Amino acid sequence: MGWRQFVMDLESLAPERVEDVFARNGANAITFSDAGDDPVFEPAPGETPLWRATRITGLFQADADLTALRNDLLQDLSLAALPAHRIEVLEDRAWEREWLKDFRPMRFGEHLWICPSGFEIDDPQATVIMLDPGLAFGTGTHATTALCLEWLDGISVENRSVLDYGCGSGVLAIAALLSGASHATGLDIDRQALVASRQNAVVNGVVESFSVIQDAAKLDARYDVVLANILAGTLIEHAAEISQQLAHGGQIALSGILEEQIDAVADAYGPWIAFGPVTTRDGWACLTGTRS
Secondary structure, three states: OOEEEEEEEOOOOOHHHHHHHHHHOOOOEEEEEEOOOOOOOOOOOOOOOOOOOEEEEEEEEOOOOHHHHHHHHHHHOOOOOOOOEEEEEEOOOOHHHHOOOOOOOEEEOOOEEEEOOOOOOOOOOOEEEEOOOOOOOOOOOOHHHHHHHHHHHOOOOOOOEEEEEOOOOOHHHHHHHHOOOOEEEEEOOOHHHHHHHHHHHHHOOOHHHEEEEOOHHHOOOOEEEEEEEOOHHHHHHOHHHHHHOEEEEEEEEEEEEEHHHHHHHHHHHOOOEEEOOOEEEOOEEEEEEEEO
């Protein structure tokens, strides 16, 4: 089967509206990319950024009616003419692997690995999380995710309960379960994150020990370990709620924090948490401690 790509600069157009038009005209895949020179790899926690100059690419079957797509874009967006765009004819290939070609296994700490499908880790002592980038953020490439994974690799979670507050892809909860945790709960307000977390738990064989929920009010347990890799403002706003989900003597890791926000976050959690040394990377910080 042949394929064609419809590639268009967004300029000032709303990405969501253009994406909707592509989807209803039969796009098999839709991606956004940098039309300038402003790379974004894994976004910061809680963010879904686009570039200052963004390009949308839709992948269509060879016989798709791209004239109808153009007309739909013009009508839906009330445009006299489309921004710069082009159609590319693509040779047939295993497209489901193309977007993974630059994603390779990554190690965190001594034994914890994230491994995309199609790769193997030759280390009998390794704890391997099988994870492809996809529905939700959290693949280990961002400094905050890496800091949390390295912290997890350095503590014992054997037979302990874990809360991943703002779970994204579920990578932190799954890492804990594969490291011996008895049960993990993933909380996220984004339904897409819950779908991704559940799917990743199935792939890694831990779904029976993993619960995902959307409403924090439904949390009804005190956890031995709590991880929250979200933004500093949200961490501060929910400091009491997050701290009180942690059992006395339990361990906590907070990330998604810029270095200049360390003191504000530490102060917010001070009534409940005794923090140890702060770890930092690329301007981001991870605060870890125990509940007194």
